[in-house]
Amino acid sequence: MPDAHLRVFRGDSSTEGRFEEFDVPVEEGMVVLDALHWIQGHAAPDLAVRWNCKAAKCGSCSAEVDGRPHLMCKTRLSDFDLEQTITVEPMRAFPLIRDLVTDVSWNYEVNKTIQPFTPPTDVPQEDWRWQQEDIERVQEYRKCIECFLCQDVCHVLRNHETERPFMGPRYLVRAAGLEMHPIDQADRREYLKDSGGIGFCNITKCCTEVCPEHIKITDNAIIPLKERVADAYYDPIGWAWRKLRGGDAESGARAELPVLQGNPPQTDEAPD
Ligand code: SF4
Ligand code: SF4
Ligand code: FES
Structure with a gap:
């Protein structure tokens, strides 16, 4: 050879x-x-x-x-x-x-801003029940190995395109796994819309293409989350329903996202 x-x-x-x-x-x-x-x-x-x-x-x-x-x-x-x-x-x-x-610690700071798994407070853990068919959708998201290749390829993060931080595809996958869990009680839609910056994603699917676990990041995580956010905040009936119900269950907003700082590797020559 x-x-x-x-x-x-x-x-x-x-x-x-x-x-x-x-x-x-x-x-x-x-x-x-x-x-x-x-x-x-x-x-x-x-x-x-x-x-x-x-x-x-x-x-x-x-x-x-x-x-x-x-x-x-x-x-x-x-x-x-x-x-x-x-x-x-x-x-x-x-x-x-x-x-x-590289220093990937920014990702772990983003992770801390997501409301974690929030089971019902009035049901003891030994009584939690769900069927395999209820959890199948969520299992795909749990395959993530936190390689951050999807974060790296996402043009919003890579080019520091936004004035506000964007949580990126890896954490949209995590949020989807929590939002779609059959017994989770939290409502992270406001967090996704405001702090998480889900609107910055323009569904280019570059993240899906590089995922080594073959998670369908865009189709199975980001688009369903975008639909949930749109239903709650941009659909007049959904908006009125939320007002009547008195707002969110438990808001997912825990903290503002940190800004991704630092510059990519600098060289005196252009990469191939
Ligand atoms: S689909 Fe969205 S999250 Fe994925 S790379 Fe494109 S802009 Fe980024
Ligand atoms: S590329 Fe796939 S496995 Fe890697 S962090 Fe993103 S979602 Fe997880
Ligand atoms: S060394 Fe563990 S993923 Fe490559």
Whole structure:
């Protein structure tokens, strides 16, 4: 097999980054993460890469390979033309820490602003009951491994397009799982409309295309949530009904979203 020619981003938040090039011997079944481990072992021992499971289940090894978000442990070198250079960069939506490692902590702060699972207060836990058919829809959302590839590819977050923060597709998936849970009592529609910024999503489906768990983020999570918000706030009958009932059950608004700060990795050359 020919060597793979990798062009890997190097740098940290205090310096202008650069690309370094490496020729890596290819073996059958190698993934991009294997190639980076070869580079660490033979050419650049200080190359920073975040990974954990090497089984596409921990969501740690997210990066951009040839400009597209990927789990590096799931991306085979054989999927690329080895005659061409393969460019590996950190996720560009998040602030850079070093080399291929970004600071994704903003996501965890967003998570804290979502009203968590809110079961009925008058039913003891041992009496909670639901059927498989009630929970099937929600199970899809629970497959999320928090790789943040969908957050990375979303143009609203990636390009810092909004004056107000946007929670992003990963947290719309989480909110959908809570809103559609058969015994959850909270109403997160106001939160989704105001703090969460669901209106910023224009349903481009880029998030769905990169999800390694094949969650139908746009069709199964975002669009149903948008419909619920529209029914409550933009449909006159729904709006009147809410007024008559006296407003929300328990509002999902816990806190304002933090702003996603920091710049994507800077280099003196344009990415491929
Ligand atoms: S569908 Fe919405 S959330 Fe998904 S990438 Fe597009 S704008 Fe972002
Ligand atoms: S929804 Fe999919 S792409 Fe987004 S964080 Fe979860 S697993 Fe990753
Ligand atoms: S190392 Fe765990 S998902 Fe890639």
